[in-house]
Amino acid sequence: MKTLQIILITLSTLSGCTKQAGNLPAATNNTTTMPATDSLNYLALGDSYTIGEAVPQDQSYPYQLTNALNMQSFKVKSPTIIATTGWTTDDLIDAISKSSIHANTYDFVTLLIGVNDQYQGLSQDNYKTKFAQVLSTAIAFANGNANRVFVLSIPDYGVTPFANGQDSVIGPQIDQFNAINKSISVAAGVNYLDITAISRMAATDPTLIAPDGLHPSGKMYMLWINLLEPMVAAQLKK
Numbered sequence: 001m002k003t004l005q006i007i008l009i010t011l012s013t014l015s016g017c018t019k020q021a022g023n024l025p026a027a028t029n030n031t032t033t034m035p036a037t038d039s040l041n042y043l044a045l046g047d048s049y050t051i052g053e054a055v056p057q058d059q060s061y062p063y064q065l066t067n068a069l070n071m072q073s074f075k076v077k078s079p080t081i082i083a084t085t086g087w088t089t090d091d092l093i094d095a096i097s098k099s100s101i102h103a104n105t106y107d108f109v110t111l112l113i114g115v116n117d118q119y120q121g122l123s124q125d126n127y128k129t130k131f132a133q134v135l136s137t138a139i140a141f142a143n144g145n146a147n148r149v150f151v152l153s154i155p156d157y158g159v160t161p162f163a164n165g166q167d168s169v170i171g172p173q174i175d176q177f178n179a180i181n182k183s184i185s186v187a188a189g190v191n192y193l194d195i196t197a198i199s200r201m202a203a204t205d206p207t208l209i210a211p212d213g214l215h216p217s218g219k220m221y222m223l224w225i226n227l228l229e230p231m232v233a234a235q236l237k238k
Contacts, residue, residue: 037157038071039075040107040236041071042066043141045092048085049155052221053203054210059218061152062110068229074236080106084108088116089130096137105143108232112152114177128180135188147235149190150228153178155199155216163216167203191231195224 044050044062052060058067062079068081069076073225076088081096092113113134117127135151154177158170178196185192198220208220216224 004126008125013135022148039077040069041105042076042079043101043104043106043109043138044079044081044083045096045109045138046112047087047092047116048083048215049115049152050081050083050110051085052218053085053215054212055215055218055221059221061221061228064218064221064225065110065208065228065232068225069236070231072233074233076107086116088120088122088128089113089114089134090122091116093130093134093137101141102139106141106148108148108150109138109142110150110152110228111138112154112162112179114154115157116176118154118173118177124176124180127177128184131181132184132188135184135190139188139190146189147191149180149188151185151190151192152224152228153194153196155179155193157199157214159200159203160209160214162212171200173217191235193224193228193231195227198223 042065050060050062052063054211057063062081066076066079072170080101082092082099082101084091084095087095108160111134112132135149138149139146154174156167156171156172156174158167163170174196178194182192182194199208199216201223202216202220208217208223209215210217
């Protein structure tokens with residue numbers, strides 16, 4: 001298998017595991033690639049939900065999306081990922097600015113960011129400003145084509161064992177942050193996928209939760225891909 005480029009995925013400490021203020025849980029690995037010239041470039045931007053914290057790499061949603069598209073006869077290279085567990089929207093913006101991909105463009109881009117803004121108690125006003133900024137950057141990475149950018153809503157971790165019964169507080173806050181990213185996404189003309197309802201299914205189906213008691217399992221990511229892959233495929237065919 002051809003090597004691939006995953007940048008800026010670093011090991012970060014999940015202070016949330018000890019229920020201290022800070023980031024949601026952490027740890028991942030780095031891999032580097034030079035993909036084939038006859039295939040599609042995919043950039044995934046985000047945090048722990050993008051790297052697939054606590055599940056094997058091939059079960060993360062960017063890799064499952066790539067595999068699903070390739071099964072439909074698309075030639076998609078292994079994803080380039082800018083994501084680390086615990087990142088806020090500000091962290092993602094900073095990481096992109098320090099990366100080496102500024103001159104690159106991609107055939108499509110996914111973006112899922114904001115859970116750590118909520119978890120760390122950052123203001124919704126800050127999130128509104130910074131999400132608009134990072135979405136603009138995502139569109140630029142897609143060569144200015146908003147139709148090739150796909151925003152995923154923030155999952156509701158309030159239903160997980162990690163939340164320790166705080167779902168009545170966490171859930172409404174997640175909804176507020178999602179109202180912000182959806183409004184900005186719709187105004188920008190990008191594709192928007194609400195996967196929050198799927199994440200809440202974990203309240204009654206523990207198989208949708210990874211072994212760490214917080215992040216989605218590969219099974220949950222597969223449910224996301226059942227909705228995301230047709231959306232991406234439709235745009236790639238245009």
